[in-house]
Amino acid sequence: xxxxxxxxxxxxxxxxxxxxxxxxxxxxxxxxxxxxxxxxxxxxxxxxxxxxxxxxxxxxxxxxxxxxxxxxxxxxxxxxxxxxxxxxxxxxxxxxxxxxxxxxxxxxxxxxxxxxxxxxxxxxxxxxxxxxxxxxxxxxxxxxxxxxxxxxxxxxxxxxxxxxxxxxxxxxxxxxxxxxxxxxxxxxxxxxxxxxxxxxxxxxxxxxxxxxxxxxxxxxxxxxxxxxxxxxxxxxxxxxxxxxxxxxxxxxxxxxxxxxxxxxxxxxxxxxxxxxxxxxxxxxxxxxxxxxxxxxxxxxxxxxxxxxxxxxxxxxxxxxxxxxxxxxxxxxxxxxxxxxxxxxxxxxxxxxxxxxxxxxxxxxxxxxxxxxxxx
Amino acid sequence: xxxxxxxxxxxxxxxxxxxxxxxxxxxxxxxxxxxxxxxxxxxxxxxxxxxxxxxxxxxxxxxxxxxxxxxxxxxxxxxxxxxxxxxxxxxxxxxxxxxxxxxxxxxxxxxxxxxxxxxxxxxxxxxxxxxxxxxxxxxxxxxxxxxxxxxxxxxxxxxxxxxxxxxxxxxxxxxxxxxxxxxxxxxxxxxxxxxxxxxxxxxxxxxxxxxxxxxxxxxxxxxxxxxxxxxxxxxxxxxxxxxxxxxxxxxxxxxxxxxxxxxxxxxxxxxx
Ligand SMILES: Cc1ncc(C[n+]2csc(CCOP(=O)(O)OP(=O)(O)O)c2C)c(N)n1
Ligand code: SF4
Numbered sequence: 001x002x003x004x005x006x007x008x009x010x011x012x013x014x015x016x017x018x019x020x021x022x023x024x025x026x027x028x029x030x031x032x033x034x035x036x037x038x039x040x041x042x043x044x045x046x047x048x049x050x051x052x053x054x055x056x057x058x059x060x061x062x063x064x065x066x067x068x069x070x071x072x073x074x075x076x077x078x079x080x081x082x083x084x085x086x087x088x089x090x091x092x093x094x095x096x097x098x099x100x101x102x103x104x105x106x107x108x109x110x111x112x113x114x115x116x117x118x119x120x121x122x123x124x125x126x127x128x129x130x131x132x133x134x135x136x137x138x139x140x141x142x143x144x145x146x147x148x149x150x151x152x153x154x155x156x157x158x159x160x161x162x163x164x165x166x167x168x169x170x171x172x173x174x175x176x177x178x179x180x181x182x183x184x185x186x187x188x189x190x191x192x193x194x195x196x197x198x199x200x201x202x203x204x205x206x207x208x209x210x211x212x213x214x215x216x217x218x219x220x221x222x223x224x225x226x227x228x229x230x231x232x233x234x235x236x237x238x239x240x241x242x243x244x245x246x247x248x249x250x251x252x253x254x255x256x257x258x259x260x261x262x263x264x265x266x267x268x269x270x271x272x273x274x275x276x277x278x279x280x281x282x283x284x285x286x287x288x289x290x291x292x293x294x295x296x297x298x299x300x301x302x303x304x305x306x307x308x309x310x311x312x313x314x315x316x317x318x319x320x321x322x323x324x325x326x327x328x329x330x331x332x333x334x335x336x337x338x339x340x341x342x343x344x345x346x347x348x349x350x351x352x353x354x355x356x357x358x359x360x361x362x363x364x365x366x367x368x369x370x371x372x373x374x375x
Numbered sequence: 376x377x378x379x380x381x382x383x384x385x386x387x388x389x390x391x392x393x394x395x396x397x398x399x400x401x402x403x404x405x406x407x408x409x410x411x412x413x414x415x416x417x418x419x420x421x422x423x424x425x426x427x428x429x430x431x432x433x434x435x436x437x438x439x440x441x442x443x444x445x446x447x448x449x450x451x452x453x454x455x456x457x458x459x460x461x462x463x464x465x466x467x468x469x470x471x472x473x474x475x476x477x478x479x480x481x482x483x484x485x486x487x488x489x490x491x492x493x494x495x496x497x498x499x500x501x502x503x504x505x506x507x508x509x510x511x512x513x514x515x516x517x518x519x520x521x522x523x524x525x526x527x528x529x530x531x532x533x534x535x536x537x538x539x540x541x542x543x544x545x546x547x548x549x550x551x552x553x554x555x556x557x558x559x560x561x562x563x564x565x566x567x568x569x570x571x572x573x574x575x576x577x578x579x580x581x582x583x584x585x586x587x588x589x590x591x592x593x594x595x596x597x598x599x600x601x602x603x604x605x606x607x608x609x610x611x612x613x614x615x616x617x618x619x620x621x622x623x624x625x626x627x628x629x630x631x632x633x634x635x636x637x638x639x640x641x642x643x644x645x646x647x
Contacts, residue, residue, distance in 0.1 A: 047641075
């Protein structure tokens with residue numbers, strides 16, 4: 001069957017992307033603006049041999065997807081602000097126990113129940129630092145319906161490959177936007193499955209990295225019998241509070257992502273070859289930034305755009321390399337404090353002129369908002 | 376009666392057990408492992424899921440697959456495992472704090488969904504691991520490290536909760552009544568759908584010490600005296616019942632479990 005272009009919504013594309021990537025378990029708790037992901041999964045999962053579960057809360061949703069993933073099934077959940085806050089403890093579990101899974105956070109306006117359910121990009125630091133304990137995750141941020149699909153597939157791939165939870169940090173705008181989209185044919189996009197152990201079962205250690213830095217993951221119910229805990233553990237998965245072991249384990253969680261940093265960090269650039277001004281954007285605001293750059297060029301100001309497709313780990317090298325060519329960097333984002341602008345400052349230091357464009361009233365950042373900062 | 380020892384499921388290299396002397400957890404563990412043996416459970420097709428607490432450390436001593444989760448959330452993790460692999464035996468070990476205080480919501484909904492898990496809640500009437508603070512099952516007026524003048528709150532009946540929420544099997548045992556306990560565990564493991572065994576158990580270190588039952592012997596005497604059959608309990612009149620609790624099987628039914636129901640929904644979805 002040849003797929004034809006359909007007008008579909010970002011949230012639907014996320015659900016379809018997950019199924020394309022091989023996800024067969026969704027557990028969630030409804031919350032606007034993410035609920036369409038759950039609704040789509042409730043219809044689609046039973047038809048593709050998967051399971052949709054509506055849990056009693058987001059704490060349970062996060063726990064359930066970790067359990068299902070350890071039973072060998074690619075799993076995900078979708079939520080927004082308040083629900084994402086509830087997920088943090090068990091999300092940290094997934095980091096520590098190295099359980100692949102995908103968490104979609106369709107960002108909405110806060111603080112707290114805030115301006116429900118208007119768009120925002122104010123969870124960027126929570127995505128990175130929301131859990132107790134020093135740890136690292138991967139986060140991707142889509143700017144279109146097509147990216148909602150593609151980056152969901154990518155999120156599963158990175159999660160499976162590196163045994164780490166991946167957060168799709170979407171926002172209400174992309175999630176509810178409808179665009180023409182042709183789903184890729186099977187095989188068109190790469191789909192990665194987690195590495196399975198090959199050693200004899202009695203030799204299997206679920207947290208012992210192989211030469212590539214990643215430990216293979218068996219599934220409950222296979223011939224491999226294994227123990228998983230988020231308490232400090234050694235390679236065999238058994239509690240181990242020895243300081244040397246803790247040093248090894250916490251480092252390992254970071255190092256496996258540092259090692260593959262270039263594969264994880266994805267960016268896109270637009271009109272950067274001759275630019276004088278660099279706009280750094282992510283998520284839906286990328287669209288306004290691109291439109292603003294086009295408008296600016298009409299007035300003779302050469303603006304280019306760097307889209308942070310991967311938000312975490314932060315694309316520091318890509319940013320530094322491009323920013324070296326300009327005097328002014330503009331960071332438009334839908335939050336008060338400039339969560340990404342702060343990172344940009346951290347990377348570029350005090351020299352360049354870094355302008356922030358912040359909106360935090362549930363209103364979208366427009367090209368005009370950005371142009372005002374440029375012209 | 377078989378002579379199963381359950382020892383083959385005991386991780387010998389993790390011994391000695393971390394539990395205090397006189398703690399009931401070892402007795403529950405032994406009953407569970409013997410039940411595994413009698414039912415012929417394999418290490419590979421069994422997953423023991425635990426929460427956080429003294430009883431929640433039990434996974435350290437068991438040779439099957441294990442998942443040691445966060446405090447109160449073991450049932451949620453276990454639900455995900457069972458939902459995608461109905462063939463696995465999934466056994467969830469929780470304390471009273473873990474299972475029905477912080478985890479009360481998951482407990483209600485796991486029972487309501489009737490997901491095919493066996494929950495073994497060791498009720499020692501307090502938070503053992505963190506130093507004996509009160510939990511939702513600490514009896515009213517009892518003393519704990521956070522109820523110095525007596526507990527102002529009433530205790531929760533774990534079995535009644537599981538029963539009204541829809542569990543297919545509910546039983547209460549004690550570590551004093553060992554043989555009955557092992558039978559309940561076996562029946563619970565065998566039952567399709569959500570099954571619960573509450574085990575009233577001594578924590579001499581905290582609950583006992585704080586409530587004039589410092590020695591394990593005193594605590595066992597307490598279990599022996601206060602755990603009565605339903606008939607005995609019903610013969611007592613109002614105030615006489617105070618401090619007594621019913622032991623034995625409290626619910627046994629065969630409502631379809633979550634996975635069976637989901638299969639039906641799948642068939643419907645595919646038929647459309
Ligand atoms: C979210 C969270 N809150 C609090 C704790 C601290 N904590 C650890 S175990 C425990 C209570 C244990 O009591 P119970 O579940 O009854 O098990 P027991 O130790 O008595 O076997 C508490 C409060 C924790 N680990 N996580
Ligand atoms: S503190 Fe209480 S529950 Fe914990 S091991 Fe000691 S006796 Fe057992």
